[in-house]
Amino acid sequence: MELMDVSLFPAFDFSRVFIEPWKTPASVAWNGQVILMGLFICWTCGVLGSFIVVRRMALMGDAISHGILPGLALAFLFTGSLALAPMWVGACLAGLACSYCIEWLRLHTPIRQDAALGLVFTSFFALGVTLISLGAGDVHLDPDCILYGEIGFVPLSPSLRIGGMDLGNQALWTMGGVCSLIMGAVLVFYRHLLVSSFDSTLARSMGIRVRRIHFGLMLGLALATVACLESVGVILVVAMLVFPSVTASFFFVRLSSLLWASFPLGAAYSIGGFHLAQWLDCSLAGAMATFAGIVFIPCCLLGPQDGIIWKLRRGTNNFRMN
Amino acid sequence: MKLGLENFHFAGGFSVISKILLGGVFTLLLPQVLSAEQIRGPESIEFFDRAMRFFEMRDHSVRVVALGSVLIGISCGMMGSYVVTRKLSLFGDTLSHAVLPGIAIGFLWAESKDNLALLLGASFAGFLGVACISLLKKFTKISQDSALGIVLSGFYAVGICMLTRIQKMDFGNQSGLDTYLFGQVSALSTNDLIGVCASLVLITLFITLNYKELLISGFDPEYARSVRLPADILQYLLWALLAFCVITSLQVVGVILASALLIIPAASASLLAKRMSSYLCIAASLGAISGLVGAFLSFLGERLPTGPLIVLTASFLFLLILVFRPHHGILVCWVxxxxxxxxxxxxxxxxxxxxxxxxxxxxxxxxxxxxxxxxxxxxxxxxxxxxxxxxxxxxxxxxxxxxxxxxxxxxxxxxxxxxxxxxxxxxxxxxxxxxxxxxxxxxxxxxxxxxxxxxxxxxxxxxxxxxxxxxxxxxxxxxxxxxxxxxxxxxxxxxx
The missing domain is CATH 1.10.10.10 (Winged helix-like DNA-binding domain superfamily/Winged helix DNA-binding domain)
Incomplete structure (x- = not known):
């Protein structure tokens, strides 16, 4: 048994990690697609996540991303194929149903929001897993794939052809489409989202349909989750949603700055995660989320806005004064 | 091309899956075997024979499985009552995801799938996760839900990295690690049963000894402080027990759904109970029923997963209670x-x-x-x-x-x-x-x-x-x- 195979951390080889992926044009094209996909995912999730975090619904992302599973399963069972369109419809419907159930339970029963959330999404997820295992004969959807995803498959996606023109990778086009759709929606509805996130009473008095905005956000979340699903999996979507805006919140206060900050952070996660995975030879999506965690720790300690170090120093100063 | 995929994916011996790419990445991947597990019986046995076999409880494995799921249901139900009344519901979820790197560490440490090592690793990671949440809560202005999200996804990501790494490393028997994702009641051994019993006894002892203190510190923290109750210590003990409870139930319901068994019976009980004592009883019995019925249902079919079925049973009971409960039930309100x-x-x-x-x-x-x-x-x-x-x-x-x-x-x-x-x-x-x-x-x-x-x-x-x-x-x-x-x-x- 060689040493490299046993240790959890293989020896760090600069050229293998940083040079090799970018040596030949073929590998540049391959890895470039992976990183571009990562960028799209990080940006989409980062922008949506900023709103979700300021609305204190970080775990709603978790809930929705689990809740779409029965929709995927039903779409698969009814159409018998893995075609994209029914999957999207099923997933979006299931995501909306999930968020509607949570709202209903919260409003009409004594159950509190957190319990309602935990109750609904676990039930949906369990239903999805059971449907998948009941319904399909020899061919199954793969819960493992939905759980982890694998962004490394992206360059294998068939190319998109419109009218004989080869436009390139289909997966990238789809994710890019979702990304620009969500960016566009955020640009158009920015003021509505801003006001309804921070002061729903004011929003209502300005004639903004707060509930509609809420469900719109949930729909966006479901869309983004389905789009990211096979690349990063259900649980890492949550990482991509939460980490950028929480990390940025140690530097900025304004929501617009949080939104802008998710772009460089997303790029960092994507590129850093890619090379981390090159080094450790592990799941790319996992490495991206791990890298997000690694970036988060120093920011949390040293960030100018309420970083832990500054708070501790202020605490000891106060102590001395007393 | 397929070999390349195997290298990329988290497959191999670890998850019993061989991938076929259909229509590229944006179509889902197809495995041959579902990793959610089922209680395995002889292939030829018919539906009713299976049911009879379960009811007669002649097989040792059936007895272990039934007893294990009932006991786990009871302890999760009781723990869940405190989880739900103290608004810690998503805490359990976070905890169960955060143990994943611990399982990987335990595996590396023992260099095989040794249950004790895995449990120790899981406990370590669970407590680390709890510590991270309380640190974030104490020293930063991050709201609770974001802190939970960060710990959940961060730990889980590290866990996935480690597990995929382990896969590339040259260990012999890795199969079985994935039972921790969806739970495998059939893998429950007599030793595991002892662990489950221990956690149940611990939880029962803790609750009976500290019943009043828990009640006061949970529902009226101001008063608890005024009578000098050690509310913080109680809180940490409760968290530790919660971690213990989640970890012992991992083998049956799995990482993803472990929190469901905590939340759903307790939430159903919250629709019925007025007092904490009846709350505990109802939640425990609902947990026991869902454990038993879920185990039974998964026993009926050949490829039915246990964890999800237990959770589905619990949700079904919840729906029944929601519709038929007295005073505020949907049916009563409608009438x-x-x-x-x-x-x-x-x-x-x-x-x-x-x-x-x-x-x-x-x-x-x-x-x-x-x-x-x-x-x-x-x-x-x-x-x-x-x-x-x-x-x-x-x-x-x-x-x-x-x-x-x-x-x-x-x-x-x-x-x-x-x-x-x-x-x-x-x-x-x-x-x-x-x-x-x-x-x-x-x-x-x-x-x-x-x-x-x-x-x-x-x-x-x-x-x-x-x-x-x-x-x-x-x-x-x-x-x-x-x-x-x-x-x-x-x-x-x-x-x-």
Missing amino acids: KSRLQSHRIAMENTLKAIYQVIERHNFSETSIRMEELMQRRNLGSGECMKEVNRLSRSGFATASLDPHSPSGLPPEKRVSLTPKGWEYACRIVRNHRLWELYLTNEARYAPDHVHEDAEKIEHVLGEETIRELERILSNPRRDPHGKLIPSLVDIERGWLG
């Missing part, structure tokens, strides 16, 4: 609102009959159906239905008019019984008293009071009416100059 709307419709019809009679200056005791239809603004069918309902309740009688012109079908007439007359007078009296009160006392314009009185006439109680009479000193006329039927009129059964 109540149906009855209410029937009563209101009936009262409106009675009032309409009164008003028609009033228009005739009380010269006739019965009215034509047509007039009632106009007054109530209803079609003949609906109006007939209303009248039938009234006559069934003994408030009115419908009859055919003997004086109707010949050649045409005889006209229908409606007349009130003494009981119906009294009821109608009472409703009209409510309506007009309220109108008068609004104009005289609340200074409403007389043309604004009708709508309000239309609504309130159905709910004014006897006492309020007496009070209104006293304030308005027994009036005879309403603001529109119409007669207010008085008690004497009602008793005499006739006006005018």
Whole structure:
């Protein structure tokens, strides 16, 4: 048994990690697609996540991303194929149903929001897993794939052809489409989202349909989750949603700055995660989320806005004064 | 190409899956075997034989499985009661995801799938996760949900990195690690059962010994502080027990769904129970039932996963309780609102009959159906239905008019019984008293009071009416100059 195979951390080889992926044009094209996909995912999730975090619904992302599973399963069972369109419809419907159930339970029963959330999404997820295992004969959807995803498959996606023109990778086009759709929606509805996130009473008095905005956000979340699903999996979507805006919140206060900050952070996660995975030879999506965690720790300690170090120093100063 | 995929994916011996790419990445990947596990029985056994086998409990494995799921259900139910009442629901979820790197570490440490090492690793990671959450909560302004999200996804990501790394490393037997993702009740051994029992005993002891303290610190922290209860220590002990409970239940329900068994029975109990003691009992029994039924259901089929079925059973019980619970259940509320709307419709019809009679200056005791239809603004069918309902309740009688012109079908007439007359007078009296009160006392314009009185006439109680009479000193006329039927009129059964 060689040493490299046993240790959890293989020896760090600069050229293998940083040079090799970018040596030949073929590998540049391959890895470039992976990183571009990562960028799209990080940006989409980062922008949506900023709103979700300021609305204190970080775990709603978790809930929705689990809740779409029965929709995927039903779409698969009814159409018998893995075609994209029914999957999207099923997933979006299931995501909306999930968020509607949570709202209903919260409003009409004594159950509190957190319990309602935990109750609904676990039930949906369990239903999805059971449907998948009941319904399909020899061919199954793969819960493992939905759980982890694998962004490394992206360059294998068939190319998109419109009218004989080869436009390139289909997966990238789809994710890019979702990304620009969500960016566009955020640009158009920015003021509505801003006001309804921070002061729903004011929003209502300005004639903004707060509930509609809420469900719109949930729909966006479901869309983004389905789009990211096979690349990063259900649980890492949550990482991509939460980490950028929480990390940025140690530097900025304004929501617009949080939104802008998710772009460089997303790029960092994507590129850093890619090379981390090159080094450790592990799941790319996992490495991206791990890298997000690694970036988060120093920011949390040293960030100018309420970083832990500054708070501790202020605490000891106060102590001395007393 | 397929080999390349295997390298990328988290497959191999670890998850028993071989991938086939269908239509690229954006179509989902197809495995051959589902990793969610099932209790395995001999292939040939039929459905009923399986059921019988489960009920007879002759097999050792069936006994272990049934006992294990029931015990886990009980301990999760009891723990869950505190989790839900203290708003820690998502804490359990975070905890169960955060143990993943611990499982990987335990595996690396023991270099095989040794349950004790895995449990130790999981406990370590679980406590580290709890520590991270409390640090983030204490030292930063990050809101609770974001802190949970960060710990959940961060730890889980590290876990996935480690597991995928382990896969590339050259270990022999890695299969079985994935049972921790969805749970595998059939993998429960007698040793695991001991662990489950230990956690149940610990939880029961802790709760019985600290019942009052937990109650006070959970529901009234201010008071707990004032009587110098060590609320913080209790809190940390509770978290530690919670971690222990989640970790022992991982093998049955898995990482993803471990929190469900905590939340769902307790949330169902919160719909029923009024006191903490009954809350605990209900949650524990619901947990036990879902554990047993889920294990049974997964035993019936060949490839049915255990964890998800237990969770589904629990959710089904929750739905049943939501619909059928007394007082506020959906069914009870629906019946109540149906009855209410029937009563209101009936009262409106009675009032309409009164008003028609009033228009005739009380010269006739019965009215034509047509007039009632106009007054109530209803079609003949609906109006007939209303009248039938009234006559069934003994408030009115419908009859055919003997004086109707010949050649045409005889006209229908409606007349009130003494009981119906009294009821109608009472409703009209409510309506007009309220109108008068609004104009005289609340200074409403007389043309604004009708709508309000239309609504309130159905709910004014006897006492309020007496009070209104006293304030308005027994009036005879309403603001529109119409007669207010008085008690004497009602008793005499006739006006005018």
